[in-house]
Amino acid sequence: MKILHITFSKSGGAGIGVKRLQESLKQRKIKNETFFFDEFLNSKFQISNKIIWYLHIFLKKILIRFFSSLKKKNSISLNIFSNFNLSKLIKNKNPDIVHLHWIGNEMISMKQISQINKPLVWTMHDMWPVLGCEHYTSNNRFIHGFSSYNRPDYERGLDLDKITWDRKFKYLKKKKINIICPSNWIKSKVKKSFIFRSKDKFLCPYMIDQSQWKILPKKKLFISKEGPKKKTIIFFSATSSVNYRKGFSYLVEVINRYLKKENYLLLVAGTKPKLFDDLLIEKKFLGNVNSQKLLNKIYCSSDILVVPSILETFGQVFTEAGICGRPSVAFDGTGASDIIEHKITGYLAKYKSSKDLANGILWCEKKIKTQKNFSTLIRKKIIKKFSYEKNISKMIKIYGKILENYQHLNDKNL
Numbered sequence: 081m082k083i084l085h086i087t088f089s090k091s092g093g094a095g096i097g098v099k100r101l102q103e104s105l106k107q108r109k110i111k112n113e114t115f116f117f118d119e120f121l122n123s124k125f126q127i128s129n130k131i132i133w134y135l136h137i138f139l140k141k142i143l144i145r146f147f148s149s150l151k152k153k154n155s156i157s158l159n160i161f162s163n164f165n166l167s168k169l170i171k172n173k174n175p176d177i178v179h180l181h182w183i184g185n186e187m188i189s190m191k192q193i194s195q196i197n198k199p200l201v202w203t204m205h206d207m208w209p210v211l212g213c214e215h216y217t218s219n220n221r222f223i224h225g226f227s228s229y230n231r232p233d234y235e236r237g238l239d240l241d242k243i244t245w246d247r248k249f250k251y252l253k254k255k256k257i258n259i260i261c262p263s264n265w266i267k268s269k270v271k272k273s274f275i276f277r278s279k280d281k282f283l284c285p286y287m288i289d290q291s292q293w294k295i296l297p298k299k300k301l302f303i304s305k306e307g308p309k310k311k312t313i314i315f316f317s318a319t320s321s322v323n324y325r326k327g328f329s330y331l332v333e334v335i336n337r338y339l340k341k342e343n344y345l346l347l348v349a350g351t352k353p354k355l356f357d358d359l360l361i362e363k364k365f366l367g368n369v370n371s372q373k374l375l376n377k378i379y380c381s382s383d384i385l386v387v388p389s390i391l392e393t394f395g396q397v398f399t400e401a402g403i404c405g406r407p408s409v410a411f412d413g414t415g416a417s418d419i420i421e422h423k424i425t426g427y428l429a430k431y432k433s434s435k436d437l438a439n440g441i442l443w444c445e446k447k448i449k450t451q452k453n454f455s456t457l458i459r460k461k462i463i464k465k466f467s468y469e470k471n472i473s474k475m476i477k478i479y480g481k482i483l484e485n486y487q488h489l490n491d492k493n494l
Contacts, residue, residue, distance in 0.1 A: 081111065081176050081476075082111040082176045082177075083105065083113075083176070083179055084173050084179065086169075086178065087115070087182050087183065089117065091319075092319055093205065093319075093393075096286075097203070097205065097396065100288065100289065104287055104475075105475070105476075108472055110476060132163060136163065136186045137186055147237050150241075155184070155215040157186065158213050158243075159187065161186065161189055162187075162189040163186060163187060164188075166192045177199045178200050179203070180201065190247045190252060199258070199482050200257050204259060204269075206266075207269055209248070209259075209276065210276050211241070212243075213241055213244040216391040222273050223274060226241055226245040257276070258482050259279050261282065261284070262393055263283075263394045263415035263417075265417065265418070284471060284475050285466055287468050287471045288399045288400065288403055288462070288468075289468055290463050290468075293376055294404070295404060295456070296377060300380075311343055311362070313345045313347060313384075314385075315384070316347070316349070316387060317348070317349040317350055317385075318349075318351075326389050327390050330411075330432070331437075332355050334434050334437045334441070337434065337438075338434065342361075345362045347364050347382055349366045352365050375400065383406070384445070385397060385398065387409075387416075388429075389414055389416070392414040392415045394416075398420060403462045403466075405456065405458050407447065407454070409427045409441055411429050412428035412429065424457075425458045425461050426440070426458075427440030427441075428440075
């Protein structure tokens with residue numbers, strides 16, 4: 081069996097998920113490799129492709145800024161054009177299965193996907209495959225189909241969501257695609273979606289390599305927790321500082337309204353959200369953290385991970401914090417609900433309730449002080465559910481079933 085993964089980049093949650101899947105398959109002697117689009121563009125032989133891609137990005141920005149009202153939205157992908165020869169790539173690599181991952185940002189056109197002549201798998205790293213051009217949404221257009229009748233009242237100009245969704249419907253509705261869902265939350269969205277509801281769906285979470293993450297002793301901690309006044313250290317991590325779905329405003333309200341500010345220190349990894357200027361507690365901004373070993377130290381330097389996302393497919397920060405023995409606080413009703421065991425390994429607050437989010441932080445503080453084996457318990461729970469050993473056999477079985485069904489269908493058509 082040979083798998084070809086196709087994704088935009090090594091960075092971000094999707095990129096990390098792909099790399100971990102690739103590593104776990106290699107441990108089981110399954111041949112697989114990954115095509116990273118950004119690496120392809122940055123190679124010295126692809127200057128013309130890079131220029132064309134930049135032109136497509138520029139065209140997208142023109143359409144959004146001058147002809148639609150989507151300019152305030154985040155992560156918009158039209159994918160009208162293709163910026164590399166997918167058919168040639170598949171022919172040269174000759175995989176048994178093509179596995180698509182995060183392919184937005186004008187990487188692959190819908191027409192190209194429809195022309196893939198191999199068993200096709202697509203992991204739902206976000207909602208974009210079932211939506212229009214946005215990557216997440218709170219409205220229900222994707223359930224009934226995008227039309228002029230269900231367009232939000234506040235949108236004006238070109239309906240880029242509908243235009244993009246129409247192309248997905250045209251090329252993907254009847255295409256045999258096997259959908260991998262990292263969480264029950266995203267699986268529920270796929271089940272409801274007009275385009276993908278009839279396709280085969282498999283639940284398989286993101287995995288984590290337990291050998292790479294440790295509960296570190298104090299002497300190895302990145303930030304010392306010693307001092308005359310020990311503070312509870314809250315850790316928050318997000319790659320985007322402007323993405324509304326990460327719930328910045330809820331964390332600001334929690335800290336400024338419900339917590340005793342002198343008792344806390346906030347660590348922030350990633351780009352600094354502008355809203356955090358309003359925080360009334362001590363805070364340290366760590367910037368982008370690309371080293372896994374450094375990230376391990378940061379998790380172990382903190383006491384509690386708090387990421388109040390309102391739309392989240394999975395949230396690998398929760399498995400990373402957990403395998404480092406740290407409890408997490410998040411909103412229930414997102415992908416985090418598959419990871420955090422309420423009042424066992426962390427706290428699932430009532431959806432969009434800042435007050436209950438604060439309750440979660442207080443619960444974790446109390447648990448840390450009163451339960452000596454709390455960190456060990458959290459780590460064991462995460463390993464049991466999300467380790468390579470637990471999940472890779474399941475993924476290999478899914479690949480095997482997809483291959484078997486594809487071959488059976490081909491034999492039937494002969």
